[in-house]
Amino acid sequence: MAAPRDHRVLIPVDVLGGESVPATVIEAFASVPVVLLGYRELPDQTGTDQARDQYGARARAELEELHTAFEDAGCLDVTSRLVFTHDRLQTFERIAVEASCDAVLLLNPAPVLESILVAIRGEVNLEHIAQHLETLLAGTDLTVTFFHVVDDETDRERGTELLDTAVAALADTGVDRGRIDSSLVVDGSPTAAILDAARGHDLLVVGESRPSIRRFIFRDRAKTLAKGTVDPVLVIRGEYLEADDTELTVDDTELPIDGETDKSTADDADGPDNES
Structure with missing residues (x-):
C-alpha cells in the first residue's frame, strides 16, 4: 500500500512585483503543507547574479514576512524558496517536481473564499x-x-x-x-x-491536461483560465508525474531560505549568463 501523500502546494509569488497572498488564501491553505516560491522574472539582458546582488536582500525580507504570515495562520509545514529567473513558468514546473508539490496555486485577488x-x-x-x-x-x-x-x-x-x-x-x-x-x-x-x-x-480548481510535465502544464488551458478569471486558480498535478521523468533546462538563481543549500552555481550552469 502506497504511503499517504502530503498534498503539498506550491505558491509562486512575485515578491518584488507587489504581489502578495490574500489573507483569505492564507487561512484556507493553513491546513495544507505549503512551499512559498518567491520569484522575480528577469529580462533576457539582465543577469541573475546581477539581480541577486541588487535585489536579493529586499526579496528575502518580503518572502520571510509572507512565510511568517502563514505560520501565524497555523500552517505547521511551510517552506520557502527564492529565485531569480528568465523563465518563471519553467521554474514553477521544476520546483513543483523538486519539492514534491501536488498542486500549484496561481494567485489572483480573493476578497472572500467560501x-x-x-x-x-x-x-x-x-x-x-x-x-x-x-x-x-x-x-x-x-x-x-x-x-x-x-x-x-x-x-x-x-x-x-x-x-x-x-x-x-x-x-x-x-x-x-x-x-x-x-x-x-x-x-x-x-x-x-x-x-x-x-x-x-471564489477559487477555481483544474487538473493538468498533459500527460507529462515536459509539456509545460501552464501553457495549456490552466494558463488561459488563470488569465481569464479574477479568482485564484489551483492546478492539481497528475500523480503520474515523477521527478525522474523531467528533462527541464533551468536558468534561475536560487537564494537559500530556511537553511537550504544555495544552488545558484548548479542552476546557472545551463543558463544564458554563463556563456563563454
Whole structure:
C-alpha cells in the first residue's frame, strides 16, 4: 500500500512585483503543507547574479514576512524558496517536481473564499483530486461544486455519471455530502463555460491536461483560465508525474531560505549568463 501523500502546494509569488497572498488564501491553505516560491522574472539582458546582488536582500525580507504570515495562520509545514529567473513558468514546473508539490496555486485577488469550483474533464486522477480537496477543506467551511462541460446533449448522461463519480470520490474521503454539489453544462466552448461558472465561486480548481510535465502544464488551458478569471486558480498535478521523468533546462538563481543549500552555481550552469 502506497504511503499517504502530503498534498503539498506550491505558491509562486512575485515578491518584488507587489504581489502578495490574500489573507483569505492564507487561512484556507493553513491546513495544507505549503512551499512559498518567491520569484522575480528577469529580462533576457539582465543577469541573475546581477539581480541577486541588487535585489536579493529586499526579496528575502518580503518572502520571510509572507512565510511568517502563514505560520501565524497555523500552517505547521511551510517552506520557502527564492529565485531569480528568465523563465518563471519553467521554474514553477521544476520546483513543483523538486519539492514534491501536488498542486500549484496561481494567485489572483480573493476578497472572500467560501466556495470552490472544480472543473473536471475525465475520470483520470479523480481520486487524487478528491484526496487533495479533502486536505484543503479540513478545518474550513468551504463548499465544492464539481463542474463538467459536454459538447452536446448526447453526452449528457456520460457527463452526469462522471460528476456522480467525482462527488462520490470526495464524499468517500469523509467530506460531508452536504458541502458537495455538481453542475453540468452543454457548451461547445469548455474554457468559456468554465470562466462563466467561475464567476459564481471564489477559487477555481483544474487538473493538468498533459500527460507529462515536459509539456509545460501552464501553457495549456490552466494558463488561459488563470488569465481569464479574477479568482485564484489551483492546478492539481497528475500523480503520474515523477521527478525522474523531467528533462527541464533551468536558468534561475536560487537564494537559500530556511537553511537550504544555495544552488545558484548548479542552476546557472545551463543558463544564458554563463556563456563563454
